[in-house]
Amino acid sequence: MNTDINSKSSLLIIDDFLDNIKLLLSFLTDAGFKVLIARDGEQGIKTAQYAKPDLILLDIMMPGLNGFETCQQLKQAEETKNIPIIFMTALTDLNEKIKGFELGAADYITKPFQHAELLARINTHLSVIRLQQQLEKRNLEAEAFARTVAHDLKAPLAGVLGLIDVLKEKFQESNVVDADDIENIHLIEQSAKQMNEIILALLMLAGVSSNQEVICLPLDMSGILQSVLHRVEYIRKEYQGIIEYPKEFPLAMGYAPWIEEVWANYLINGLKYSGRPPHLIITANIQNNYVKFSVKDNGQGLSLEDQKKLFIPFARLSNGDHTGHGLGLSIVQQIISKLNGNVGIESQIGDGCLFYFTLPLFSETIH
Known part of the structure; x- marks a missing residue:
């Protein structure tokens, strides 16, 4: 049991069957999770939007909004679309399972379920979430680093290009420099301009890779x-x-x-x-x-x-x-x-x- 994940994670159970809720509430609370309860799809959607649980356990067969309809609305809403959903169902029809995955479900667990299996599935998806969050954080840090380095290099390189222009003017007015000197300053200028293109590309890449919104x-x-x-x-x-x-x-x-x-x-x-x-x-x-x-x-x-x-x-x-x-x-x-x-x-x-x-x-x- 991954108690570190459990102690920091909240689960939302959306189910109309009271006995099932009591069983899950007792088991998952003992496992270290913070557990929220909703008795129907509409209440589940409101609770998910307000509490933003780490994972949702969703029953398919419910009055009013069924599990599929509830899942669809959760996945369409910006504040809940990234919360993984595990369907709880007694259905064994493959088409029903495929329908759930097409709506955005992360997994299925078939009733009556084994506690060890359910816990393993929950911990697996929570671990994936943690890894995704860590990866996003690292990506943001890498983008910020690339942007900072490129920005800090841009100003001194502009100074180098400016000094090259000054030297070129002096070379044109001088009778001392020879063809090799002129060629060398030309090579320095080309290298500096290539470096400038690389810096511009890094800045552009950092901006494009981020979540920056642009108006077309x-x-x-x-x-x-x-x-x-x-x-x-x-x-x-x-x-x-x-x-x-x-x-x-x-x-x-x-x-x-x-x-x-x-x-x-x-x-x-x-x-x-x-x-x-x-x-x-x-x-x-x-x-x-x-x-x-x-x-x-x-x-x-x-x-x-x-x-x-x-x-x-x-x-x-x-x-x-x-x-x-x-x-x-x-x-x-x-x-x-x-x-x-x-x-x-x-x-x-x-x-x-x-x-x-x-x-x-x-x-x-x-x-």
Whole structure:
């Protein structure tokens, strides 16, 4: 018996059969739980919303709201949807059990039940809850750490980039420096800008991975793209890339700061890992109630095996020239998923890659 879990846990029994309630109340209280009682579904829902028990034991066969209806309402309410529910039933019909799981039940226990079995099932689900809570706490701590580190690095790195600009101006005015000096300062500048991109990605990842709520608005995609093109200009110049894009875009719904990061990832990857020189073509078209935005490159394309790895964090592709795709594209996928869209790639060996993302089309009838 896990007395540590029991002494800190509350259970709600929803059952109309008094003898069953008395039996469970005595047994579970002796086991160390705090036990709450409700005699019908409506009372059970109110008690769950008020007391927020750690777990609910719910009888199926009850007058008024039956167990299935009670479970459905509990799972639809924000304050009770995450409370695990164990059905107590004399029913052995498989379809009934499947129905309960589809409504969100965590488990079943069949009457007449053995005390040891019931206690084991309760402790199992309470342990899962504790582990989930610990994991969520660790994730929040990791996100906060990543955000803090990235934020603290951003300011000094901006200072480094500013000093590099000062040195470049002095080099241009000096007759002492040679070609090697100029090349070295150029390499320092490129490294600093790459570090800045990594910091921006960390900050973006921390924000996207959190429970941060964003308001989706109609996007000025032309303005967003112009900002991104300015941001990636140093890479475009380095690789002597060509970027074609339309003057106007269909009006889509989204969150502008996140969409800027999506475009930045797609364009940086396209400039670094496609043809030489890279040639990128940006397009946008309406498909049903969505807008599909895409970047087509002139690279060698990717195999189906490598395409499956692209949006997996830290995945390495079989072609060593493409190792930079992984983390950035995993952030892209998280962003677009939160904005109710999809991401993907269309590619054939020898015919380049087309990376795309979709966003809901703006509709004046809705907004």
